[in-house]
Amino acid sequence: MGALSKRAAAEYLQLQDDLAEAYSIDDATRTFAVEPTHAQELNDQITERVDFLGRINVIGVTEIKGEKVLLGLNGPATGRTDTDENDRVPRDLLDLKNNMYELFSTETDVSLKFATIDAWAKFPEFARKYLEAVQKRIALDRILIGWNGVKVEKQTNRNLYPLLQDVNKGWLQQARELIPEQVLKPTDPAVKIKIGKGGDYENLDAAVHDVKQMIDPVFRDEGDLIAIIGSDLLAHDKGKLYAAQGQTPTEKERIENAQVIETYGGLPSFLVPFFPAKGILVTSWDNLSIYFQDSSWRRHLLENPKRSRVEDYNGRNEGYVIEQLGKFAYLESDGVETV
Structure with a gap:
């Protein structure tokens, strides 16, 4: 059973304080719900870590299941109506075919050995660098699932599915199912x-x-x-x-x-x-979107001496959307x- 050195313990406490301040909470070592405004800020930080996510849409939504939220006319909308004979009929902004999305529980849980924190503690801004590393991993995993995800399993298996194929249905899988032609x-x-x-x-x-x-x-x-x-x-x-x-x-x-x-x-x-x-x-x-439920983000920072490590639990509901099939x-x- 290990323990944090004095210097590493100070860095770990700083990490707790930074998290608590970022999310306006008293204690980051207890499971806490991230407020929607803070969830959006966190999502923006994650998106900035990888160029690809900055090009597509990463959107916070309120419901776990519902209609797509982006507006985009599915074809021309301009014309003329003889109102003596017919009513004017507006064109719906949404693609009415397969217009639904569904989000699923998604966990990005990471750990850091006490010995690693000891080694890193001598470098400046350890807390910031650690948080950025976690954010980048979340960003990369989102992309990995987007291209390779084929199903949603209740219990995922990274050994069997190293490309995270069982976490969610990504864009390509949705195309295979919704628009095989x-x-x-x-x-x-x-x-x-x-x-x-x-x-x-x-x-x-x-x-x-x-x-x-x-x-x-x-x-x-x-x-x-x-x-x-x-x-x-x-x-x-x-x-x-x-x-x-x-x-x-x-x-x-x-x-x-x-x-x-x-x-x-x-x-x-x-x-x-x-x-x-x-x-x-x-x-x-x-046309490529990732939706996340802005009220679903949960986080918990835990010191686990039984495993000589710090554990960081991140959970939210999210899913993938092709806006116009x-x-x-x-x-x-x-x-x-x-x-």
């Missing part, structure tokens, strides 16, 4: 869609262009579509560019400075954390092969 994959699982010379698509441009054609025409030319492309596909394309042009120093420098690609299929293209390695997604940033098209990573 907009998820491109081989009809025969044994046959792959080949990208490259002589394949089903001669290059990545052609593949992205084809995925874009699955987007509802009313969204296709609004000017905000982007392509998110898997790392293996980008690496394969980069390798071909180097093979063709990389022997010339000026060309090699140009490829590096431009990060090899800026557009594919006429769309701005991005590499994001944890996205399936051979997948292609066409959507817009504001017609604006989402995906090429399934498992069905792709590069040639």
Whole structure:
């Protein structure tokens, strides 16, 4: 059984005080509910830790289950009515098809050995750095689940599902279930869609262009579509560019400075954390959302001498939303092969 050193104990007490002050409570070592205003501030801090979360929507809602909250016209709304014969009929701002969301209990619980706190205590601003590290882990896990989550299990298992596949249904899984006609994959699982010379698509441009054609025409030319492309596909394309042009120093420098690609299929293209390695997604940033229930955030900081560690419990209800289903098209990573 260990114990905190005097210096580490002082840092741990500072961490307690910082948490109590941040959330306007008396004691951070007791389970406490984070007030909605503070939950929003905490969420904003988490969002700032990873660039991708700053691009999409991360929204606090009051109900654990309900209608999507973002407004976005599902197609044109302008016209004219002969009011002598007909009433004017306004266009609903919401996509009425599959317009619901549901949130699920989500825990991010971490621990820190007394010995680690002892080692870190000599560095300035230990409490701030620790809180930032926890926030970044929450941010990264949100993205990991968003791309890889396929189900919601009552008891999750990180050993069996290291990509957190059992924590929640992410965006790609929701597309598979709600809009399977907009998820491109081989009809025969044994046959792959080949990208490259002589394949089903001669290059990545052609593949992205084809995925874009699955987007509802009313969204296709609004000017905000982007392509998110898997790392293996980008690496394969980069390798071909180097093979063709990389022997010339000026060309090699140009490829590096431009990060090899800026557009594919006429769309701005991005590499994001944890996205399936051979997948292609066409959507817009504001079509991807994470909802959290602003009254559900719970936190508890515990000193556990039985395990010689400090334990930090973070819980909230959250879920994933595709705001407009017609604006989402995906090429399934498992069905792709590069040639």
